[in-house]
Amino acid sequence: xxxxxxxxxxxxxxxxxxxxxxxxxxxEGEVIHVQKLTxxxxxxxxYQGRDSVLxxxxxxxxxxDKSTLQFFGKKDVNLIVKHADIANDVAFLGQGIKxxxxxxxxxxxxxxxxxxxxxxxxxxANNGSKTFPNGDAGNVTLVYESDxxxxxxxxxxxxxxxxxxxxxxxxxxTPTSEIxxxxxxxxxxxxxxxxxxxxxxxxxxxxxKGEVVVKAKE
Numbered sequence: 001x002x003x004x005x006x007x008x009x010x011x012x013x014x015x016x017x018x019x020x021x022x023x024x025x026x027x028e029g030e031v032i033h034v035q036k037l038t039x040x041x042x043x044x045x046x047y048q049g050r051d052s053v054l055x056x057x058x059x060x061x062x063x064x065d066k067s068t069l070q071f072f073g074k075k076d077v078n079l080i081v082k083h084a085d086i087a088n089d090v091a092f093l094g095q096g097i098k099x100x101x102x103x104x105x106x107x108x109x110x111x112x113x114x115x116x117x118x119x120x121x122x123x124x125a126n127n128g129s130k131t132f133p134n135g136d137a138g139n140v141t142l143v144y145e146s147d148x149x150x151x152x153x154x155x156x157x158x159x160x161x162x163x164x165x166x167x168x169x170x171x172x173x174t175p176t177s178e179i180x181x182x183x184x185x186x187x188x189x190x191x192x193x194x195x196x197x198x199x200x201x202x203x204x205x206x207x208x209k210g211e212v213v214v215k216a217k218e
Contacts, residue, residue, distance in 0.1 A: 029053025029076075036060040039067035048072040052097060059083065063090045065114075071095070074102050081108040088114035099123040099135030099169055101210065109145035115161040116151070118142070122169030122207040134170030137210025146216040153214070166210035 029051040039045055041064045047054060052075040062085045063069070071077050071094040079092070094102025101120035120138030142162070144151060151162040 029055065031055045031057075033057040034059070036062070038062040039069075040064050042066045044068040044070055046070045046072065047074070052076070054078070056080070061085065063087060065089055067091075068093055071102055073097060075100070076103045077105070079104065079106045079108070081106075083111050084108050085112045086110060086114055086116050087112070089117070090115065091117040091119060093119045094138055095123070096135075096138065098132040099125060100207070101135060101138030101166055103138045104140045104142070106140070106142045108142070109147075110149040110151070110160075113149040113151060113160045113162075115156075116163075118162065118164045118166075120164075120166040120210060122167070122210075124169045134168065134205065134207045136208040137166040137168040139211045140164050140166050141213045141215075143215055143217055150216065151214065162214070164212050164214075166212065168207035168209050170206035 030049060030053070032047070032054065034057065037045065037058050037060070039062070043064075044067065047056065047070070050073075052073065054071065054074050054076070055078040058079075058081045060083045061081045065087045066089045067087070068091045069079075071092075073096070074094060075096045077094055092104065092106070094104055096102045099122060101122050104118060104120055106118070118140055120140055122135030122137045125132060125134045142151075142164075149160050151160050152158060153162055153164070155161060156163070
């Protein structure tokens with residue numbers, strides 16, 4: 001089960017020892033600086049490319065209802081936002097490589113916060129297709145300015161709600177369905193294991209669990 005730790009950094013630790021998932025942000029890779037990014041309702045902005053690490057600085061981020069920031073092929077995303085105007089059902093979505101979720105390091109100041117979903121799930125392996133094992137969940141660290149809006153994770157219908165979904169891949173895969181898929185691929189293919197790329201069959205073991213840290217800073 002994921003552990004969510006709320007820490008307030010004011011010179012003393014109020015709720016327990018400081019336990020950051022990432023001691024340092026990984027700054028190699030691509031660096032992008034955006035002065036202002038506005039996404040209208042249901043619109044999306046996609047970042048993808050060869051570099052598996054992205055550091056994205058946004059001075060002002062405005063995201064209207066159901067808009068999405070999407071990161072594909074990114075193992076690590078460092079997202080720094082000076083001013084964030086977040087409406088309702090907004091999402092940050094990260095998909096890394098080899099079915100793994102993206103590791104998010106987010107430093108953000110909420111000028112407005114309706115509801116925000118941060119998705120860094122591991123994906124399921126797909127036996128019979130060219131794929132990788134069940135993916136690991138991404139680790140998520142969110143640091144928010146204490147003088148802005150304070151997020152809460154308990155009341156979905158309440159204000160300033162944040163949901164972090166970083167479950168590992170393979171949790172909803174059943175052996176019966178996987179075996180049926182494997183047999184059907186073999187039956188429809190040429191003799192041998194040609195219906196299975198490289199003859200590989202992945203186990204049903206889930207990927208690694210992800211961790212979550214949510215903390216405020218002065």
